[in-house]
Amino acid sequence: MWKWLHPYANPEVAYQFTGKLIPWFNGIAFILLSIGLFLGLAYSPADYQQGETVRIFYIHVPAAILSMGLYFAMAIAGLSALVWQLKLAHAAIAAIAPVGAAFTAIALITGAAWGKPMWGTWWIWDARLTSELILLFLYFGVIALGNAFEDKSQGAKAVSVLALVGVVNLPIIHYSVEWWNTLHQGATVTKFAAPSMAMSMYIPFVICFFGCAFLAGSLICKRFQGQVLARNSLRPWVKQLALAEDN
Amino acid sequence: MNPRRKKRLTIISLILFGVASVTGLSLYGLSNFVDVFYTPSEVHNGKEDGTLKPEVGQNIRVGGLVVVGSVKRDPETLKVSFDLIDTGPMITVQYEGILPDLFREGQGIVAQGKLIKPTTLLATEVLAKHDEEYMPKEIADAIGKHHKPADYN
Numbered sequence: 001m002w003k004w005l006h007p008y009a010n011p012e013v014a015y016q017f018t019g020k021l022i023p024w025f026n027g028i029a030f031i032l033l034s035i036g037l038f039l040g041l042a043y044s045p046a047d048y049q050q051g052e053t054v055r056i057f058y059i060h061v062p063a064a065i066l067s068m069g070l071y072f073a074m075a076i077a078g079l080s081a082l083v084w085q086l087k088l089a090h091a092a093i094a095a096i097a098p099v100g101a102a103f104t105a106i107a108l109i110t111g112a113a114w115g116k117p118m119w120g121t122w123w124i125w126d127a128r129l130t131s132e133l134i135l136l137f138l139y140f141g142v143i144a145l146g147n148a149f150e151d152k153s154q155g156a157k158a159v160s161v162l163a164l165v166g167v168v169n170l171p172i173i174h175y176s177v178e179w180w181n182t183l184h185q186g187a188t189v190t191k192f193a194a195p196s197m198a199m200s201m202y203i204p205f206v207i208c209f210f211g212c213a214f215l216a217g218s219l220i221c222k223r224f225q226g227q228v229l230a231r232n233s234l235r236p237w238v239k240q241l242a243l244a245e246d247n
Numbered sequence: 248m249n250p251r252r253k254k255r256l257t258i259i260s261l262i263l264f265g266v267a268s269v270t271g272l273s274l275y276g277l278s279n280f281v282d283v284f285y286t287p288s289e290v291h292n293g294k295e296d297g298t299l300k301p302e303v304g305q306n307i308r309v310g311g312l313v314v315v316g317s318v319k320r321d322p323e324t325l326k327v328s329f330d331l332i333d334t335g336p337m338i339t340v341q342y343e344g345i346l347p348d349l350f351r352e353g354q355g356i357v358a359q360g361k362l363i364k365p366t367t368l369l370a371t372e373v374l375a376k377h378d379e380e381y382m383p384k385e386i387a388d389a390i391g392k393h394h395k396p397a398d399y400n
Contacts, residue, residue, distance in 0.1 A: 045383030048392065049349060054381055083256045120347035120374045126283035164259070168267050172274070179274075181282040181310060183357055188379040197381040 012237045014088055015228045018221040025218035032211030039204035047201075056114040057188075058205055062212040064107035065190060067135060068170050070100035070216060071163075074142070078163035081156060090156040091227035092220075093163050094146050099219045101139035103212075108132060119183055127176035128184035131169060138166040152231055284310035284357050288335030290366065303362050309338060310357040310376060318352055331358070342370040349375035 007013050040058030047054035074096040081089035111129070112122045123129065142163050149155030177186045189195045195202050232238050248256070274281065279294050285307055293300030301307045311331035318329040325344055329352075330337045340358045350356060350373065360370035382392075 045385075047381050048384045048387035049377060050381075057381065079259065082259055083252055118347075118349060118375060118377060120372070124283060124374070127281050161262075164263065165266050167263070168270050172270070179281075180278060181284050181286070183283060183310075183374060183376055185377055185379040188381065196379045198383055198386055200383065201381055 009086060009088060011088060011228050011232050011235070015225055018224050022218055022221045022225075025214045025221065029211050029214035029218055032207050032214060036204055036207030036209075036211045040208055044201050044204045045198070050118055053114065053117050054201070056110050057201070058208045060107060060110040060114060061189065061205060062209040063103045063110065064132070065209065066212055066216055067100060067104035067107050067132070068173060069213075070096055070103060070220075071135060071138070072167065072170060074100060074163045075167040078160040081160040082164065087153075087231070088228070090152070090160070091224055091231055093142065093159055094227045095220050095223035097139055097142045097146070097163075099216055099223065101136060101143065103216065104132065104136040104139060108136065115183075121183075124183050126182040126184055127180045128173065128182050131173040131176050135166075135169055135173060138162070138169060142166075284308035286333040287311045287331050287338045288333055290338050290362070290368075291336045301362055303365060305362050306360070307362060307368070308357055308359045309340070309368055310355065311337070313350070313352050313354055313356055315352040331356070336366075338366045338368060340368045340370050340373075342373050344373070346373055347375040349377055 008017060037058065041055050044055070044058075046052050074093050077089040077092040077096065080086045081093065108129075111132075115124075116122050142159055145162055146152075146155055146159045149158075174187075174190070176182060177184050188197055189202070189205065197205070229238055229241075279299055285294075285301060287309060289299075290301055290307075290309060309331060311333045314330040314332050314337060318327065320327050326341070327343070327346065328339060328341045330339055340360075341363075342358065342360075347356075355376035355378070357374045357376055358368055358370040359372040359374070360368050363369045
């Protein structure tokens with residue numbers, strides 16, 4: 001059933017394949033983000049209560065969703081690394097972690113900048129904000145643990161376990177606003193019901209979200225290529241690649 | 248799936264299940280402390296199971312809706328007082344300072360301060376809590392949503 005996937009477990013094939021994806025991802029991300037950010041920041045209507053401040057939504061929410069989505073992807077890579085002992089999954093974890101951490105930081109910083117004018121405070125230790133901060137520390141942990149070992153293959157197992165176990169935090173982040181009293185409001189778009197925002201605001205958000213997702217995809221592919229090269233530096237195909245670059 | 252992989256998958260699933268249960272149970276046990284504020288009824292009656300009733304002199308946060316018509320301003324100073332309500336009895340909040348832009352009657356707010364009487368909070372900070380609905384002004388007017396900002400005169 002999964003036979004068609006098998007060729008991609010070869011580092012060289014995976015390297016070539018991600019190389020082909022990058023220009024497409026870049027192009028799509030550029031087009032979607034240009035349209036989405038223009039619509040969101042300049043064209044969409046202001047909110048009835050919050051006025052222009054609501055435009056932070058178009059960056060804050062895509063970043064927050066991706067911070068969790070990328071962690072989930074990293075946890076799946078961790079599972080494949082542990083169960084099927086895929087070497088490439090280790091490269092994937094190392095590729096995803098800093099990108100995910102960046103989106104988490106963006107979500108936290110834009111959230112603080114939004115909280116100050118609307119709520120009246122940059123930060124409050126409510127369940128949503130605190131669990132998202134823990135997500136950032138989990139990313140930092142995965143990055144630091146990966147770099148703590150001289151020999152990459154040695155640390156890989158510990159990193160995979162950490163990436164996998166941290167997934168417990170994801171439902172906590174998502175449901176924190178329902179399970180406990182928080183200053184943060186409930187979900188606007190990430191729910192099964194219809195989104196709680198006007199269509200003229202929802203469409204720019206969707207475009208921005210996919211723009212950010214493709215941008216993340218492109219950054220991760222580029223990092224993945226670097227990780228694959230670093231972990232296979234003694235292989236003949238990498239040497240040939242390096243020689244070809246020289247000429 | 249070959250037996251070795253199956254065994255690894257089982258072990259990992261068990262570990263993940265264990266970690267999830269431990270986290271879940273701890274958070275459930277601590278849930279009263281994870282709440283960032285008391286509701287006005289909880290100030291009156293304590294949390295759900297009748298425990299953790301805040302005492303006079305305690306520093307707490309209270310979150311609820313501003314009762315329409317309860318906002319009283321001192322014309323000379325920045326002193327203001329208003330009532331907060333959820334589903335039960337209400338409590339009174341006294342505050343001196345500038346209220347957030349989103350403060351209006353009927354709006355959800357979170358006040359932090361000291362409980363000076365069993366049902367009166369002397370707030371040092373008032374934060375606005377907004378809901379998850381976003382819409383342009385025209386739609387809000389069309390469906391008759393109340394959104395008049397606070398009157399500072």
